[in-house]
Amino acid sequence: MHADLAEHSDEDGLNPEKVLVLFASETGNAQDTAERVGREIRRRGGRCTVQSMEDFDISELPHVPLLILITSTHGRGHPPPAMIPLWTALLRSGLPDHILEDVNFALYGLGDSSYEKFCYAGKILARRMLSLGARLLGSDDEDGEDKPSSDAIVEEMRQMDVNGTAEDEEKQHDCLAWGDERAPDGLEETFLPWLARTMDIILPFLPPPSPAFVEYSRTDLPPPLYDIRFIDQEAESSTAQLEGEVDALEPGWEWATLKRNFRATGGNWWQDVREIDLTLESKTDYAPGSICSLRPETSAEEVDTFLKLNKLEDEADRPMIIDNLNHDQPLPRHLPRQTVTTLRRVLQRHLDLRAPPRKSFFEWLRRFSTEELEVDRLDEFIADPDEIHEYATRSRRSVLETMAEFRNTKIPLSHVLEVLAPLRRRQFSIASSSKAHPGEIQLLVALVDYKTNLKVRRRGLLSSWLRDLQLDSWVPLRIEPPTLFLPEARNTPAILVGPGTGVAPMRAFVEERIANGEAKETALYFGCRSKDQDMYFAQEMETWRKHGVHVRIACSRDQEEKIYVQTLIKEDAALIKDWIVRRNGNVYISGSSNAMPKAVRKAIAETIQDMQELGITCLEDAQRYVEDMFESGKRGGEESW
Numbered sequence: 345m346h347a348d349l350a351e352h353s354d355e356d357g358l359n360p361e362k363v364l365v366l367f368a369s370e371t372g373n374a375q376d377t378a379e380r381v382g383r384e385i386r387r388r389g390g391r392c393t394v395q396s397m398e399d400f401d402i403s404e405l406p407h408v409p410l411l412i413l414i415t416s417t418h419g420r421g422h423p424p425p426a427m428i429p430l431w432t433a434l435l436r437s438g439l440p441d442h443i444l445e446d447v448n449f450a451l452y453g454l455g456d457s458s459y460e461k462f463c464y465a466g467k468i469l470a471r472r473m474l475s476l477g478a479r480l481l482g483s484d485d486e487d488g489e490d491k492p493s494s495d496a497i498v499e500e501m502r503q504m505d506v507n508g509t510a511e512d513e514e515k516q517h518d519c520l521a522w523g524d525e526r527a528p529d530g531l532e533e534t535f536l537p538w539l540a541r542t543m544d545i546i547l548p549f550l551p552p553p554s555p556a557f558v559e560y561s562r563t564d565l566p567p568p569l570y571d572i573r574f575i576d577q578e579a580e581s582s583t584a585q586l587e588g589e590v591d592a593l594e595p596g597w598e599w600a601t602l603k604r605n606f607r608a609t610g611g612n613w614w615q616d617v618r619e620i621d622l623t624l625e626s627k628t629d630y631a632p633g634s635i636c637s638l639r640p641e642t643s644a645e646e647v648d649t650f651l652k653l654n655k656l657e658d659e660a661d662r663p664m665i666i667d668n669l670n671h672d673q674p675l676p677r678h679l680p681r682q683t684v685t686t687l688r689r690v691l692q693r694h695l696d697l698r699a700p701p702r703k704s705f706f707e708w709l710r711r712f713s714t715e716e717l718e719v720d721r722l723d724e725f726i727a728d729p730d731e732i733h734e735y736a737t738r739s740r741r742s743v744l745e746t747m748a749e750f751r752n753t754k755i756p757l758s759h760v761l762e763v764l765a766p767l768r769r770r771q772f773s774i775a776s777s778s779k780a781h782p783g784e785i786q787l788l789v790a791l792v793d794y795k796t797n798l799k800v801r802r803r804g805l806l807s808s809w810l811r812d813l814q815l816d817s818w819v820p821l822r823i824e825p826p827t828l829f830l831p832e833a834r835n836t837p838a839i840l841v842g843p844g845t846g847v848a849p850m851r852a853f854v855e856e857r858i859a860n861g862e863a864k865e866t867a868l869y870f871g872c873r874s875k876d877q878d879m880y881f882a883q884e885m886e887t888w889r890k891h892g893v894h895v896r897i898a899c900s901r902d903q904e905e906k907i908y909v910q911t912l913i914k915e916d917a918a919l920i921k922d923w924i925v926r927r928n929g930n931v932y933i934s935g936s937s938n939a940m941p942k943a944v945r946k947a948i949a950e951t952i953q954d955m956q957e958l959g960i961t962c963l964e965d966a967q968r969y970v971e972d973m974f975e976s977g978k979r980g981g982e983e984s985w
């Protein structure tokens with residue numbers, strides 16, 4: 345039985361002064377959620393720090409008395425990259441069982457129940473925290489209420505079917521909840537009750553606010569967190585670095601130069617797909633299967649529009665330095681620090697004017713708004729998630745377009761850095777092997793260009809930026825570790841399935857295998873619609889064949905009957921049986937359709953269903969065999985989006 349939190353405070357000197365809110369977010373929802381939690385704590389007079397998990401000093405974790413964890417789930421149940429350092433540290437073997445016994449935590453997981461592993465990252469994180477002795481806030485209640493103990497929750501989480509959804513919903517506790525984007529009211533359905541309960545439990549442990557503090561309402565403007573200090577540049581430029589044409593990079597980012605930007609699809613083809621070549625300043629090597637993050641810039645016109653709409657033109661080009669005003673809240677990593685910059689540059693390079701307006705954005709506008717009609721409309725949005733869904737999500741409006749529609753509402757300079765979300769990086773599988781292209785990164789990028797259901801044309805931010813990017817431009821990028829790994833043992837057969845732009849990581853693998861002398865143990869299944877329009881790397885595929893790679897190409901629409909990668913896999917039954925089952929080969933699948941990986945797995949299972957000598961006697965055996973290959977991650981992998 346763990347000591348009560350109050351006892352902790354007295355006995356161990358663990359007086360919680362504030363709450364630490366750690367989030368791991370990939371597309372911004374968990375970050376937005378964490379910031380909402382932070383605002384609520386401050387509004388009620390508590391102190392808190394809201395930070396990305398990747399910026400947190402992990403050695404401090406055992407000394408955090410009040411912790412709120414917020415994470416989404418990505419990939420096939422993967423934690424967002426920002427959670428990885430913390431997660432790896434928590435998994436280290438030999439950690440004492442009760443290393444986190446002084447930590448009291450709440451957790452909110454974000455997910456989507458249409459995925460197989462609903463909120464998986466949140467679940468495994470909660471389970472690991474509990475098994476290291478951390479106490480879930482709201483459990484072990486000693487007021488005689490019927491609350492489960494932490495130990496009971498550990499056991500429950502151990503048994504929890506992480507793939508289930510409905511059942512898990514029942515397994516929410518006071519300070520542990522799962523948010524489902526598919527729920528009728530979206531994440532709000534579980535977030536609001538979880539927030540209310542968590543606040544009720546946490547706030548009494550915090551020191552009372554100073555007598556001068558007055559709790560403000562949700563529609564009042566909170567004190568700003570960040571400070572914009574305009575400077576006399578002449579006087580200050582000796583101490584602060586100027587953010588010039590190229591700005592300061594976040595940790596882990598580096599510069600590259602754009603050397604090629606080639607349209608790989610036919611001129612009349614519906615989709616514009618680019619082969620992009622970049623030269624790395626650092627000339628670093630990277631493993632095949634690595635990912636490249638790019639950070640696009642907002643166009644000058646959009647920045648101008650935003651400045652005009654908010655009457656911030658006069659401030660746009662004045663040199664300034666950004667700092668934190670609230671000592672509990674360090675500057676987030678996306679804002680330039682100790683750097684002379686301008687509002688225009690920050691809007692162009694660091695903040696996202698194309699982000700979808702979330703509820704928190706409407707809450708901000710409501711705080712700034714004074715015009716009656718707009719106030720009423722904003723109140724409707726805040727009260728009803730359906731209204732936001734209809735207005736923002738379905739028609740894919742951006743915060744910039746929303747500002748244009750709420751013309752009388754202006755975001756003041758004091759809060760602009762808080763209101764706008766960080767400009768998100770976009771990730772792409774690297775299509776090259778650094779053995780074949782030392783010092784270079786090559787990508788295959790499908791530009792996003794479509795019409796919404798309101799027939800409004802939409803281009804992705806990255807797509808607009810990349811389309812117009814001049815050769816020799818400097819591009820900030822970050823190389824992320826692979827999610828797919830080639831077999832370690834030499835000459836293990838590898839079957840690579842990558843239709844469409846899914847061929848990108850497969851090309852990196854083919855190049856690596858040729859460089860390693862393993863071409864003859866490599867098969868590539870590529871699919872496109874037409875050999876004249878969207879057959880990427882066509883000439884290279886001929887060269888790969890000459891090296892001995894088994895290259896098969898399915899052009900689905902070039903003949904009467906449709907041919908897909910799975911059709912070719914079935915045709916190659918002898919090779920598939922030999923490589924996968926007899927020679928313990930690996931299979932990799934990558935592509936942009938959720939249906940394709942399933943069809944490929946099925947085709948492989950059908951092909952190997954009569955391998956009696958290996959104990960596979962029916963389709964179910966074969967399907968289990970294939971699932972095991974992917975589940976363990978040791979015999980291949982899948983990347984789909």
Ligand SMILES: Cc1cc2nc3c(=O)[nH]c(=O)nc-3n(C[C@H](O)[C@H](O)[C@H](O)COP(=O)(O)O)c2cc1C
Pocket residue numbers: 368369370371372373374375415416417418419420421422424454455456457459460461462463464525985
């Ligand atoms: C590519 C992708 C993969 C996802 N995979 C899962 C998953 O396996 N399980 C799950 O519960 N949710 C999954 N989701 C849903 C996200 O967890 C959900 O959209 C969440 O709100 C994202 O939060 P973030 O913006 O902070 O990253 C996935 C979303 C995307 C875009």
